[in-house]
Amino acid sequence: METRGMEKRQVNPMVKTALEFGPILAFFVAYLWLKDRTFVIGGTEYEGFIVVTAGFIPVFLLAMGALWWLTGHLSRMQLVTAVLIVVFGGLSVWLNDDRFFKMKPTLIYLLFGGALAIGLMRGESWLQLVMEGLIPLKHEGWMILTRRVMVLFLSLAVLNEVIWRTMSTDTWVYFKTFGLTAAVFLFFLFQGGLFKEHGSEETDSE
Known part of the structure; x- marks a missing residue:
């Protein structure tokens, strides 16, 4: 299913690649930086992996939103991936697992x-x-x-x-x-x- 409402447009390939893979690389870099740290939020301890996951979700959604704005569409695979990231990333953060x-x-x-x-x-x-x-x-x-x-x-x-x-x-x-x-x-x-x-x-x- 494609998103509707905007005509599909061409976008600079470098920008498109950055929006598609940038969040993944950002997750990787943030994980290497925070993996050995523990954060106390609201009285609950969270490992670095969970904190990085919590940050990855909005970054990914913002990148997909920018991609949709620039190109006028998102592929079916991108839409399904976004839903699963929100659902399972959210469960990991919510349940601290x-x-x-x-x-x-x-x-x-x-x-x-x-x-x-x-x-x-x-x-x-x-x-x-x-x-x-x-x-x-x-x-x-x-x-x-x-x-x-x-x-x-x-x-x-x-x-x-x-x-x-x-x-x-x-x-x-x-x-x-x-x-x-x-x-x-x-x-x-x-x-x-x-x-x-x-x-x-x-x-x-x-």
């Missing part, structure tokens, strides 16, 4: 992977709708790519669960900040053969 925020990537990837699976069972590529025509592919190509992305998402969901449940918070933060992004980047980097074989006429002309 970092497990909820750590589970968030698992639920995001399960939701997207499950949605793609439902679309595939209907003979449709819902990934094509999410990516909004950024990769011109024939129908067969979209179906293959959707199956692969579905497996990627479900694998990342399992990997996130293994890491946060068995490893330190430091390890999870590094994985969340860099590992997940690198995994998705490398995945698409190795899809060149698929894009070449199943590219649409629009891709060929470009």
Whole structure:
């Protein structure tokens, strides 16, 4: 679902990237700075991770609001991610329990992977709708790519669960900040053969 009410506009790619990834990097830097500190707020002790999570939520929402204002739209993935960040980040802060925020990537990837699976069972590529025509592919190509992305998402969901449940918070933060992004980047980097074989006429002309 796209946001409505504003015409989609082009924005400087550097600004767009900063708004999309800036909050994540800010979370990482703030965590390294405050991870070993404890804060007493309203008579309750909060570890640095919880305090950083509390600050991350409004920063992320402000960045998404600025992105919507500049571009006139937000993708479905961004909207779902924003909702889950507010819900599970809020639960972590409210209950003073970092497990909820750590589970968030698992639920995001399960939701997207499950949605793609439902679309595939209907003979449709819902990934094509999410990516909004950024990769011109024939129908067969979209179906293959959707199956692969579905497996990627479900694998990342399992990997996130293994890491946060068995490893330190430091390890999870590094994985969340860099590992997940690198995994998705490398995945698409190795899809060149698929894009070449199943590219649409629009891709060929470009």
